[in-house]
Amino acid sequence: MGKNQPHVFSDREFELVKVDSLVIDILEPVRVLDYHHEKELYLLVKQVSMDGHYFVVNKLGEVLAENKLSEGPDAFGLVLVRAGFVEDEILFISEGEAFVYDLNLKQKRRFPFAQGVRARLVHFSLDNLSTFRSADGKLSAVANLNDGYLQPYPVDYYDTLTLVHLMDIQTGEVKKGGKLDENSKFRSGQFYPSMDKLVFFSDSKSRYISTILYGDATLYQLDPNDGFKTVNKIKLDRIKPDQLIDIPMTDASYTTVKEYRTQNHVMGGAFDEMVGYGDEMLIGYRTGADPNLVFENPDEEQYKAEAASKKRFFYYIKDGKQLGKPIQWTFPGRLKLNVGPRRYLQTGDQAELHDYEKDYQCYYIFELREES
Numbered sequence: 001m002g003k004n005q006p007h008v009f010s011d012r013e014f015e016l017v018k019v020d021s022l023v024i025d026i027l028e029p030v031r032v033l034d035y036h037h038e039k040e041l042y043l044l045v046k047q048v049s050m051d052g053h054y055f056v057v058n059k060l061g062e063v064l065a066e067n068k069l070s071e072g073p074d075a076f077g078l079v080l081v082r083a084g085f086v087e088d089e090i091l092f093i094s095e096g097e098a099f100v101y102d103l104n105l106k107q108k109r110r111f112p113f114a115q116g117v118r119a120r121l122v123h124f125s126l127d128n129l130s131t132f133r134s135a136d137g138k139l140s141a142v143a144n145l146n147d148g149y150l151q152p153y154p155v156d157y158y159d160t161l162t163l164v165h166l167m168d169i170q171t172g173e174v175k176k177g178g179k180l181d182e183n184s185k186f187r188s189g190q191f192y193p194s195m196d197k198l199v200f201f202s203d204s205k206s207r208y209i210s211t212i213l214y215g216d217a218t219l220y221q222l223d224p225n226d227g228f229k230t231v232n233k234i235k236l237d238r239i240k241p242d243q244l245i246d247i248p249m250t251d252a253s254y255t256t257v258k259e260y261r262t263q264n265h266v267m268g269g270a271f272d273e274m275v276g277y278g279d280e281m282l283i284g285y286r287t288g289a290d291p292n293l294v295f296e297n298p299d300e301e302q303y304k305a306e307a308a309s310k311k312r313f314f315y316y317i318k319d320g321k322q323l324g325k326p327i328q329w330t331f332p333g334r335l336k337l338n339v340g341p342r343r344y345l346q347t348g349d350q351a352e353l354h355d356y357e358k359d360y361q362c363y364y365i366f367e368l369r370e371e372s
Contacts, residue, residue: 012324013371014316016335020365022345024061030361032347034084034129035337037203037277041103043083043090045123052078052123054105056090061360067105070123074107078122081115081144084129086169087204091129091141095120098143100169111172116148118197128275128337130202132166132209135225142200142209143167143174153252158186163198164209166224177228178211178220185216191252192244194261195268203338205278208232210317212283214270215244219283221320232320239313239326241288242269266294266306277338280318282368284335285326287311316368324370335366342368 022042024030029047036042041064046053052070057063069075069092076092076099083092089108090101098113119126130142143165150157163178180187186196195215202209208221208231221232244267245260266289273284290309295302313326314335329335333348346353346364354362 014324014327015369015371016314016327016329016331016344016366017369018364019343019367022059022061022339022363022365024057024361024363026055026061026063026361029350030055031124032336032345032363033125034090035339035345036085037340039088039103041085043085045080045083047124049123050078052076056103056105065104069105074101074105076107076110079117079120080123080125081117082125082127082129082141084131084141086129086131086141087139089169091167091169093129093141093144098167098169098172113143113167113172113174115144115146116150117144118147118149127199128201130200130209131204132202132206132224133204138168139204140175141167141169142202145198147197149254149257150252151254153191153249155249155252157249157252158184158196163211163220164200164222164224164228166209175224177224178209178222178230181218181220181230181233184218186213189249190246191249191256192246193252193257193259193264195244195264195270197272199272199274201274201276201281203277206276207279210274210276210281212236212271212274214272215264215268216271219271219317234317234320234322236271236283236285236315236322237326238269239285239287239311240269241267241290241309243288243291244268267291273334275335275338275344276317277341279320280316280342281338282314282316282327282335282344284329285313285315287313327368331366339365344368 030044034043040059044055051068056065079095081093092099099110133139162176166175192215197214200211212219219234269287289306293305293309312329316323332352335344336347337345
């Protein structure tokens with residue numbers, strides 16, 4: 001079931017270097033949701049926006065289209081699970097339905113998409129939208145996993161879990177496939193509360209769909225053109241601190257998730273983001289907090305110290321192998337999107353990203369380079 005790829009901790013070292021920026025002439029804070037590589041377009045939404053005010057802007061930050069999508073003839077509602085470009089259309093996945101828009105943010109069609117949603121967020125998504133081009137040339141979207149919490153979980157939940165739901169946005173048809181390896185820690189009879197969320201990456205140039213669970217150490221690369229066969233299993237080191245609580249699968253339920261999830265997200269590490277281009281990508285990993293800096297009822301300074309003790313790293317994966325050592329991210333914000341070969345957009349609160357207040361919004365672009 002796929003090739004086990006060894007660690008590739010060669011002497012090569014990589015770094016992320018600030019090389020460019022995206023400047024947006026919109027006064028209110030926005031979130032950047034996706035990037036269209038061929039047309040060089042960004043999909044944005046106003047931050048904390050109950051009316052769902054979305055924009056399409058070009059690489060110069062100029063607004064080309066905008067629409068409010070909470071109400072009215074083009075509305076999809078409030079809950080956003082994933083959103084992004086699929087060729088020259090935009091897919092919005094909401095709770096129970098998927099909606100397709102043109103590049104002017106006008107709704108074209110909609111499909112039912114029944115699923116259990118773990119995080120119901122208003123016009124904000126935890127996940128990027130990945131795509132995959134099949135052998136017949138059709139570009140589909142990696143739709144959201146049915147990942148709602150269960151009360152209780154079946155004992156064989158992870159044995160039967162389907163990793164990828166691939167949606168044809170022309171018809172709404174969803175193809176499913178991919179299984180966890182039988183030696184996965186998640187199939188050991190133990191339950192890791194709230195650490196089973198999957199993150200994905202693939203795009204129109206990728207040969208495979210890549211995915212990993214927050215609490216796992218195996219990156220799966222699946223081939224939808226071959227029945228979602230596991231082509232590669234890449235083992236990644238989980239950098240410490242990483243103190244995860246696990247309980248018997250017979251006790252797995254939403255009740256135990258609520259009991260242990262905060263502790264797992266504070267003390268445990270997590271592979272929680274993935275960005276890339278074609279067959280190379282960065283896998284984002286956040287360590288747990290330093291146990292010596294975690295307090296039961298922290299004051300503000302203690303809480304800041306706890307948060308600062310969590311470190312972020314990126315694992316560089318190319319052609320099914322890890323290259324170099326994990327790269328520590330020492331800048332504010334996050335690397336949200338790939339915007340070209342080895343180029344990544346940094347997002348975050350403007351006050352966090354800049355040393356002084358600007359009268360426009362500016363997001364920096366970093367390039368992955370091999371250290372000389």
